[in-house]
Amino acid sequence: MSQSDNLILHQGIYKKPVNVSSAVFMITGMTIGAGVLGIPYVVSRVGLMIGLGYILGLGLIVLLLNLLIGEIVVRTKESFQLPGLAGKYLGNWAKILMSLMIIIGSLGALLAYLIGEGESLANLFGGTPEVWAVIFWTVASFSVWRGLQTVKILEKILSIVVLSIIIGLSFGILPQIHIENFYYHDFGNLFLPLGVILFALQASPAIAEAHALLPQDPKKFKKALIIGTLIPIVVYMLFAVATVGVLGLSTTPLVSNALGDKFGWWVKFLINAFAIFAMGTGFLGLGLATKQTLVWDWKISPFLAVILVISAPLVFYMLGWHDFLKVIGLIGGVLSGLEAMLLVFIYLRAQHYGDLPAARYGLRHKNWVAVTIFLVFTTVLIASIISLINF
DSSP: OOGGGGOEEETTEEEOOOOHHHHHHHHHHHHSSTHHHHHHHHHHHHOHHHHHHHHHHHHHHHHHHHHHHHHHHHHOSSOOOHHHHHHHHHOHHHHHHHHHHHHHHHHHHHHHHHHHHHHHHHHHHOSOHHHHHHHHHHHHHHHHHHOHHHHHHHHHHHHHHHHHHHHHHHHHHGGGOOGGGGTOOOGGGTTTHHHHHHHHHOOTHHHHHHHHHSTTOHHHHHHHHHHHHHHHHHHHHHHHHHHHHHHGGGOOSSHHHHHHHHHOHHHHHHHHHHHHHHHHHHHHHHHHHHHHIIIIIHOOOHHHHHHHHHHHHHHHHHTTOOOHHHHHHIIIIIIHHHHHHHHHHHHHHHHHHOSSOOTTTOOOSHHHHHHHHHHHHHHHHHHHHHHHHHO
């Protein structure tokens, strides 16, 4: 058997096929990032039980959305990120609109990672958040520049570290929870968690990347999507129970600060280490996906694409954009809502004009899935705008 028989052709380059775990870690690694540190605060403000319902309910909706995107990718012969898919099935206007949403949302997310990394590194090692943000940006940007193979390896390693820390830390502080924190609720903040939780769950740009790792096996790809989406849901619920159950209304916007103050140096070390690794994986995955959007869909040179992706977040950070919760709330509630609504229309067109069959992918009750996603994200969009105005 020749060497090429053991390789798959993707974007004109032969790459070794990988197993399901690599695709799972790519999705999970891109999902678990800066947003998880904002979840405890917004959950504490609305009430723990309501917040857990939000995480589970919105998590299942995001799972449906990811499966829907997965079928679009399976049905498409060419390698596209979301803007390219929008252009193929809806026209150039949709490609431009999706590109603007993706780029703005990606730059905002990368900015959130810089904010969170700067604060977490400063909490752990001392110094100013601004200096640490620049140091993190330098290391992470180099990894994005190195490309898919380096990011894939780093994401798998860092994802294991992140999951180990957050699960271990959560179980470690669970005995300290106060039952009364489960009964508090405030319906005046009912819409506050929506944008933050959706931001923490969002990983749509990673789906095309995951498919690039498993292009010839739709069943394995679908399995990776499901597992890669469910893992963050479970982790977020565990983390919310542990942190809000312990801290209650003492929860701070960046929860690592409050946990470190309450439990001392070992928790301070673990939670800030978790934050550093979690946002590191998010930055790597999102930076790569945004770069590939520019390269695949807009035919921009890889060098110029990297420069645009890594420089813009740093510029906005230096201009003073440091409000962590507002940044992720805006992206999660407003931009994710608009993106999901447009994806529903792309999906409906792909059903009739896709290049390839998706029988082996096996998404059921397709019309109900599409309608549910559209209605939920329309509601979230309106509610998030109201919440941000009053925040």
